[in-house]
């Protein structure tokens with residue numbers, strides 16, 4: 001097999017990150033379908049496999065056992081072709097991802113989405129602050145090379161369409177490289 005053939009078959013790993021409620025699942029579902037990628041929702045995997053260290057009563061959420069999650073993901077990531085979703089990104093090995101997309105969302109939209117999820121006041125406030133301060137975007141820029149980190153808007157259906165196009169264009173360009 002030539003190196004060109006290998007590239008035809010090879011697929012990159014893409015990370016979709018952002019504050020909870022920014023629209024990661026909404027986008028990943030569409031991209032996984034359209035680009036035929038394997039969608040790895042880290043929170044879901046952690047829950048299903050009990051990769052949980054303890055439970056945070058204050059914020060009413062499980063605390064992820066990152067090492068167990070990464071051991072589970074490593075063989076999948078080596079195969080390529082995954083679209084990974086998580087609300088944090090600094091603990092993954094940098095080598096895993098060829099692109100990192102950070103979804104951002106307006107506060108009014110995020111407030112409505114998180115209220116709808118029944119988040120308590122403290123959790124709601126902390127997530128809104130996370131978005132206001134651009135915490136996940138900063139985390140991504142500090143954890144990965146700047147030229148592979150891209151910001152996407154997640155407010156409206158039109159935003160989602162644009163985001164799909166952006167990721168698909170990135171994918172096409174990556175394939176051509």
Ligand SMILES: Nc1ncnc2c1ncn2[C@@H]1O[C@H](COP(=O)(O)OP(=O)(O)O)[C@@H](O)[C@H]1O
Pocket residue numbers: 018019020021022023024025026027113154155156157158159160
């Ligand atoms: N671009 C969008 N346009 C309209 N609604 C969206 C968009 N993105 C997400 N939503 C809606 O917002 C809610 C939260 O989205 P979700 O994808 O679950 O967020 P996350 O995975 O980041 O926590 C869902 O009800 C989803 O249908």
